[in-house]
Amino acid sequence: MVCVIAFLVFAFLGIFSVKYRQLAKEAFACVFKRMTLRKCDTGFEEKIKAQITGRLLKRSTRLAKMAEKLYEPIAWLFVASFFVSLFFLGRGVYYYVKYGTCNPQSPTSCPFYRSATPLEKVLDIYKCPQGPTK
Numbered sequence: 154m155v156c157v158i159a160f161l162v163f164a165f166l167g168i169f170s171v172k173y174r175q176l177a178k179e180a181f182a183c184v185f186k187r188m189t190l191r192k193c194d195t196g197f198e199e200k201i202k203a204q205i206t207g208r209l210l211k212r213s214t215r216l217a218k219m220a221e222k223l224y225e226p227i228a229w230l231f232v233a234s235f236f237v238s239l240f241f242l243g244r245g246v247y248y249y250v251k252y253g254t255c256n257p258q259s260p261t262s263c264p265f266y267r268s269a270t271p272l273e274k275v276l277d278i279y280k281c282p283q284g285p286t287k
Contacts, residue, residue, distance in 0.1 A: 156183035156197055158235050 160180035166173040176197075183193040202224050209217040220227070245255040254260040 156180050156187060156193060156201075157232050159197070159201060160184045 160177060160183070163173045163177035163180050167177040179197040179200075183197040186193045202221070205224075206217050206221050209220050248257055249255050249263075252260070255263040
Protein backbone atom coordinates (compact mmCIF):
# COMPACT_ATOMS: atom_id res chain seq x y z
CA MET A 154 0.00 0.00 0.00
CA VAL A 155 3.02 2.19 -0.38
CA CYS A 156 1.42 3.50 -3.57
CA VAL A 157 -0.70 5.95 -1.52
CA ILE A 158 2.32 7.75 -0.11
CA ALA A 159 4.23 7.35 -3.37
CA PHE A 160 1.38 9.01 -5.25
CA LEU A 161 1.43 12.05 -2.96
CA VAL A 162 5.21 12.34 -3.05
CA PHE A 163 5.57 11.79 -6.80
CA ALA A 164 2.64 14.11 -7.56
CA PHE A 165 4.41 16.88 -5.65
CA LEU A 166 7.77 16.11 -7.27
CA GLY A 167 6.09 15.89 -10.67
CA ILE A 168 5.24 19.57 -10.44
CA PHE A 169 8.94 20.39 -10.64
CA SER A 170 10.35 17.47 -12.66
CA VAL A 171 9.07 15.56 -15.67
CA LYS A 172 10.92 12.47 -14.44
CA TYR A 173 8.41 11.89 -11.63
CA ARG A 174 5.20 12.53 -13.59
CA GLN A 175 5.11 9.04 -15.07
CA LEU A 176 5.69 7.53 -11.62
CA ALA A 177 2.89 9.72 -10.25
CA LYS A 178 0.53 8.45 -12.99
CA GLU A 179 1.42 4.84 -12.21
CA ALA A 180 1.01 5.45 -8.48
CA PHE A 181 -2.41 7.07 -9.04
CA ALA A 182 -3.57 4.08 -11.10
CA CYS A 183 -2.38 1.79 -8.32
CA VAL A 184 -4.08 3.87 -5.60
CA PHE A 185 -7.35 3.89 -7.55
CA LYS A 186 -7.23 0.11 -7.94
CA ARG A 187 -6.44 -0.41 -4.24
CA MET A 188 -9.21 1.95 -3.10
CA THR A 189 -11.71 -0.05 -5.14
CA LEU A 190 -10.40 -3.20 -3.40
CA ARG A 191 -8.68 -4.59 -6.48
CA LYS A 192 -5.11 -5.74 -6.91
CA CYS A 193 -2.68 -3.22 -8.36
CA ASP A 194 -1.87 -4.55 -11.82
CA THR A 195 0.33 -1.72 -13.06
CA GLY A 196 3.53 -3.25 -11.72
CA PHE A 197 4.22 -0.11 -9.71
CA GLU A 198 4.32 -1.92 -6.38
CA GLU A 199 6.74 -4.51 -7.77
CA LYS A 200 8.95 -1.80 -9.28
CA ILE A 201 9.22 0.07 -5.96
CA LYS A 202 9.64 -3.19 -4.03
CA ALA A 203 12.47 -4.26 -6.36
CA GLN A 204 14.23 -0.91 -5.97
CA ILE A 205 14.04 -1.07 -2.18
CA THR A 206 15.14 -4.72 -2.04
CA GLY A 207 17.97 -4.06 -4.50
CA ARG A 208 19.34 -1.22 -2.41
CA LEU A 209 19.10 -3.29 0.76
CA LEU A 210 20.76 -6.24 -0.96
CA LYS A 211 23.91 -4.15 -1.43
CA ARG A 212 24.11 -3.72 2.36
CA SER A 213 22.81 -7.00 3.78
CA THR A 214 21.18 -10.08 2.27
CA ARG A 215 19.45 -10.85 5.56
CA LEU A 216 17.89 -7.38 5.67
CA ALA A 217 16.84 -7.65 2.02
CA LYS A 218 15.14 -11.02 2.64
CA MET A 219 13.31 -9.62 5.65
CA ALA A 220 12.18 -6.55 3.69
CA GLU A 221 11.00 -8.76 0.83
CA LYS A 222 9.01 -10.97 3.18
CA LEU A 223 7.53 -8.16 5.31
CA TYR A 224 7.05 -5.59 2.54
CA GLU A 225 3.26 -5.30 2.80
CA PRO A 226 3.04 -4.87 6.62
CA ILE A 227 5.89 -2.36 6.54
CA ALA A 228 4.13 -0.45 3.77
CA TRP A 229 0.90 -0.36 5.79
CA LEU A 230 2.87 0.86 8.80
CA PHE A 231 4.29 3.73 6.76
CA VAL A 232 0.85 4.61 5.36
CA ALA A 233 -0.67 4.63 8.86
CA SER A 234 2.17 6.74 10.27
CA PHE A 235 1.80 9.15 7.34
CA PHE A 236 -1.89 9.72 8.03
CA VAL A 237 -1.37 9.99 11.80
CA SER A 238 1.35 12.61 11.31
CA LEU A 239 -0.86 14.42 8.78
CA PHE A 240 -3.64 14.53 11.40
CA PHE A 241 -1.32 15.99 14.05
CA LEU A 242 0.06 18.50 11.55
CA GLY A 243 -3.46 19.64 10.69
CA ARG A 244 -4.39 19.87 14.35
CA GLY A 245 -1.28 21.93 15.08
CA VAL A 246 -2.02 24.32 12.21
CA TYR A 247 -5.64 24.65 13.38
CA TYR A 248 -4.55 25.42 16.94
CA TYR A 249 -1.98 27.91 15.70
CA VAL A 250 -4.54 29.78 13.60
CA LYS A 251 -7.25 29.72 16.25
CA TYR A 252 -5.28 30.14 19.49
CA GLY A 253 -1.91 31.51 18.32
CA THR A 254 -0.07 28.46 19.67
CA CYS A 255 0.26 24.84 18.64
CA ASN A 256 -0.53 23.65 22.19
CA PRO A 257 -3.41 25.55 23.88
CA GLN A 258 -2.90 23.72 27.22
CA SER A 259 0.69 24.98 27.50
CA PRO A 260 1.06 27.93 25.12
CA THR A 261 4.66 28.78 25.95
CA SER A 262 5.85 25.27 25.04
CA CYS A 263 5.14 25.97 21.38
CA PRO A 264 8.13 27.46 19.53
CA PHE A 265 5.75 29.56 17.41
CA TYR A 266 3.83 31.10 20.31
CA ARG A 267 2.01 34.38 19.64
CA SER A 268 0.49 36.44 22.41
CA ALA A 269 -2.69 37.26 20.51
CA THR A 270 -4.52 35.40 17.78
CA PRO A 271 -5.20 37.12 14.46
CA LEU A 272 -8.89 37.29 15.32
CA GLU A 273 -8.17 39.12 18.58
CA LYS A 274 -5.87 41.57 16.76
CA VAL A 275 -8.58 42.31 14.19
CA LEU A 276 -11.17 42.82 16.90
CA ASP A 277 -8.83 45.21 18.75
CA ILE A 278 -8.33 47.26 15.60
CA TYR A 279 -12.03 47.61 14.91
CA LYS A 280 -13.21 48.30 18.47
CA CYS A 281 -15.77 51.01 18.48
CA PRO A 282 -15.12 53.77 20.97
CA GLN A 283 -17.79 54.21 23.58
CA GLY A 284 -20.02 57.12 22.73
CA PRO A 285 -21.47 59.50 25.29
CA THR A 286 -24.06 57.95 27.53
CA LYS A 287 -27.37 59.66 28.09
